[in-house]
Amino acid sequence: MTLAIIDSGGANISSVIHALKRLGADPVFTADADTIRSATHVILPGVGAAAAAMSHLRTTGLLDCIRELRQPVLGICLGMQLLFEKSDETDADSEAVQCLGIIPGSLQKLQASPAVRVPHMGWNSTTMMNHDPLLTGLPEQPWFYFIHSFCAPIGVNTVATCQHGDAFAAIVRKENFCGVQFHPERSARSGARLLANFLELQ
Amino acid sequence: MTMSVSNLARRIIPCLDVRDGQVVKGVQFRNHRVMGGIVELATRYSAEGADELVFYDITASPEGRCVDNEWVSRVNEVIDIPFCVAGGIRSVEDARKVLRRGADKISINTPAVQRPQLISELVSAFGSQCVVVGVDSVLHDGVWATRQMTGIPDQMQQTGRTTLDWMSEVVERGAGEIVLNCMASDGTRQGFDIQQLKAARKKVSIPLIASGGAGSVSHFVEVFKQADVDGALAATVFHNNKVPIPLLKQMLSAAGIGVRL
Numbered sequence: 001m002t003l004a005i006i007d008s009g010g011a012n013i014s015s016v017i018h019a020l021k022r023l024g025a026d027p028v029f030t031a032d033a034d035t036i037r038s039a040t041h042v043i044l045p046g047v048g049a050a051a052a053a054m055s056h057l058r059t060t061g062l063l064d065c066i067r068e069l070r071q072p073v074l075g076i077c078l079g080m081q082l083l084f085e086k087s088d089e090t091d092a093d094s095e096a097v098q099c100l101g102i103i104p105g106s107l108q109k110l111q112a113s114p115a116v117r118v119p120h121m122g123w124n125s126t127t128m129m130n131h132d133p134l135l136t137g138l139p140e141q142p143w144f145y146f147i148h149s150f151c152a153p154i155g156v157n158t159v160a161t162c163q164h165g166d167a168f169a170a171i172v173r174k175e176n177f178c179g180v181q182f183h184p185e186r187s188a189r190s191g192a193r194l195l196a197n198f199l200e201l202q
Numbered sequence: 203m204t205m206s207v208s209n210l211a212r213r214i215i216p217c218l219d220v221r222d223g224q225v226v227k228g229v230q231f232r233n234h235r236v237m238g239g240i241v242e243l244a245t246r247y248s249a250e251g252a253d254e255l256v257f258y259d260i261t262a263s264p265e266g267r268c269v270d271n272e273w274v275s276r277v278n279e280v281i282d283i284p285f286c287v288a289g290g291i292r293s294v295e296d297a298r299k300v301l302r303r304g305a306d307k308i309s310i311n312t313p314a315v316q317r318p319q320l321i322s323e324l325v326s327a328f329g330s331q332c333v334v335v336g337v338d339s340v341l342h343d344g345v346w347a348t349r350q351m352t353g354i355p356d357q358m359q360q361t362g363r364t365t366l367d368w369m370s371e372v373v374e375r376g377a378g379e380i381v382l383n384c385m386a387s388d389g390t391r392q393g394f395d396i397q398q399l400k401a402a403r404k405k406v407s408i409p410l411i412a413s414g415g416a417g418s419v420s421h422f423v424e425v426f427k428q429a430d431v432d433g434a435l436a437a438t439v440f441h442n443n444k445v446p447i448p449l450l451k452q453m454l455s456a457a458g459i460g461v462r463l
Binding site for chain 2: 012014015018019022113114115116117119120121122123124125143145147162163164165183185186187188189191192
């Protein structure tokens with residue numbers, strides 16, 4: 001197995017790298033298209049703003065490379081959001097950000113209320129919608145650690161949901177492309193199990 | 203499943219006071235004893251089901267230096283839950299160093315009191331979710347008031363601010379979370395300062411973490427039920443295993459408090 005973690009710019013991904021190393025993987029952090037294409041598994045991480053990440057991927061010429069990947073791909077947090085068509089998170093010109101367009105749907109801001117604080121930050125439980133190899137060995141309603149303000153709509157590609165005010169997609173899967181809104185690298189045993197399951201995908 | 207707006211869990215947060223590369227603990231901020239190694243305790247709590255860890259470099263602020271960064275990297279390598287680092291962070295650059303080493307959040311206390319603008323600068327550089335403000339508070343002439351330089355008792359000072367006013371400013375400046383250290387309760391194991399925490403809860407719309415006074419499981423049940431805090435922080439009762447975290451989580455859940463099991 002070879003594992004590539006895509007450099008999407010700016011993000012601190014050392015915690016993701018260590019989580020994968022604890023599972024025995026030896027990830028390569030890279031923006032090189034050939035290295036990414038030849039890996040057996042690819043992770044698209046991301047912390048920060050959607051516009052900055054998309055702009056970085058465009059500059060490094062990785063947009064089509066990512067869209068054309070056929071091996072298992074896992075988007076984490078912002079990396080999951082980038083798999084969708086667009087995000088209501090605006091860029092410098094107050095335009096919605098165009099994303100990779102691999103999974104249908106657009107990201108919306110979580111609605112805040114006195115009982116629902118945004119960003120959604122902390123441990124929340126998820127509910128499975130579909131059986132998926134990513135969830136092997138996890139409890140019915142596993143807990144994961146979330147930090148985000150925008151969220152993906154529930155649709156045919158939703159594997160598990162979470163509720164914070166509105167319900168939203170916590171885990172998605174379309175063919176070889178998977179995404180998780182939470183941070184598996186900070187989600188204790190459940191997160192480690194999910195990452196291990198991803199590395200087992202063929 | 204009960205209908206609720208969010209299933210966000212209430213958090214249990216062991217606090218590790220760090221001095222000279224070791225975890226230490228004192229009573230009412232004095233007479234520190236060594237409780238164990240940083241990585242050793244971090245690993246233990248993470249495995250036991252702690253939701254988050256806070257590391258306070260308790261001598262950093264009075265000695266005028268930022269936290270020794272190297273151990274932050276070692277913690278990042280071994281634990282799989284979020285962690286926050288506090289101690290002497292005075293600038294965006296200080297904070298960046300700690301975050302680059304893998305900390306999920308930074309917490310500021312004395313430097314924020316001395317220069318409140320620091321809160322705003324950190325929020326605009328890293329986002330609210332990264333920025334925690336610790337507030338040390340004690341009853342003084344019938345009013346809760348803040349203290350600074352609490353790491354070294356002889357240098358401890360009044361700040362001239364009431365706790366509730368200071369917390370309002372902290373929220374306005376965009377902090378993501380407040381840890382309220384009720385100093386009179388600290389290390390006493392007589393229970394959290396429910397009255398003060400309730401007053402703070404009314405004032406503060408962002409996540410509020412109770413700190414100081416935990417001695418038993420029932421103290422945790424009380425503080426969640428009565429003061430509606432988002433998390434509870436403690437040190438001694440976890441270090442000496444008087445309150446085992448797995449048991450605490452089960453008892454909180456049995457009392458109807460939403461925790462991660």
